[in-house]
């Protein structure tokens with residue numbers, strides 16, 4: 656009886672522990688380029704950051720999304736060119752998180768929709 660109770664609570668601890676972990680990690684789970692476009696560009700995260708009203712957490716979220724984009728697959732076009740573009744995008748997002756001078760101007764250039772879409776979308 657006692658043993659069963661202990662085993663039961665260990666299982667419970669493991670299950671709830673992993674539940675909490677999954678919950679904590681979920682905002683940072685890898686996203687496809689399509690999902691990144693939706694969250695960062697369609698739903699307005701980038702705009703909010705450009706407008707200067709985003710929280711530190713939102714800036715980090717954009718960085719996280721752009722890292723997924725860097726590791727993701729472009730729909731078409733040269734992979735090396737795509738990597739160069741997304742690399743610049745990640746670097747500018749890092750600068751935004753760090754609050755570096757000129758970071759928003761740089762982000763504006765690296766997030767140029769048409770420059771990337773014309774080759775990779």
Ligand code: HEC
Nearest residue numbers: 688689692696697729730740741765766767768771775776
């Ligand atoms: C560095 C490259 C890059 C930049 C910059 C970029 N995109 Fe995209 N975007 C893509 C790629 C690649 C796709 C195609 C994704 C797919 O279908 O797999 C895409 C697709 C999209 C889609 C369609 C998503 C869907 O559900 O099919 C939207 C909307 C979009 N982008 C909006 C934007 C906007 C707005 C900007 C500028 C603020 C932007 N993107 C900047 C690469 C980029």
